[in-house]
């Protein structure tokens with residue numbers, strides 16, 4: 087099963103200059119808790135933005151560069167290579183970005199975990215437009231706004247309608 091996980095603002099913004107446009111530690115905690123123990127798949131730019139493999143998870147990096155290496159990560163060079171591997175994996179696989187990789191796999195996603203932040207930020211990378219009619223909301227939970235997390239936000243989970 088392929089799950090997408092991301093955080094977006096009111097305009098579907100997800101990135102700014104290869105970083106996140108906001109600081110929201112509660113979302114990073116949610117990311118860690120949700121993905122822990124599962125394979126995570128990311129584009130080369132997102133990997134370099136994180137800067138290291140994330141512990142407790144098989145880290146898969148997509149790049150077209152045949153010489154690319156990243157210690158502690160598995161490297162795939164095409165969508166097809168990833169999908170062949172994913173067919174053999176019984177557990178939930180998390181696609182964690184960024185924009186190019188979400189575009190690449192949106193038709194393959196079975197579940198969506200989105201943190202919706204009710205603000206408008208500045209940046210340059212957007213999540214693709216989704217036809218929400220194809221998706222059923224199965225859970226939502228308001229995030230806690232506090233000194234360290236100064237926004238209104240909600241964790242939402244969807245499954246693809248049959």
Ligand SMILES: NC(=O)c1ccc[n+]([C@@H]2O[C@H](COP(=O)([O-])OP(=O)(O)OC[C@H]3O[C@@H](n4cnc5c(N)ncnc54)[C@H](OP(=O)(O)O)[C@@H]3O)[C@@H](O)[C@H]2O)c1
Nearest residue numbers: 092093100101104105129131132149150183184185186187
């Ligand atoms: N808000 C969120 O939840 C969230 C999550 C993740 C990332 N982000 C943000 O998103 C931004 C990065 O997104 P991005 O779109 O610039 O980059 P990206 O999707 O992380 O990585 C793009 C790279 O993936 C590789 N790639 C793409 N298609 C491929 C294919 N078909 N086969 C093999 N490799 C392929 C290429 O690497 P090569 O150039 O090496 O060939 C490409 O340059 C950052 O600002 C980051 O902070 C936000």
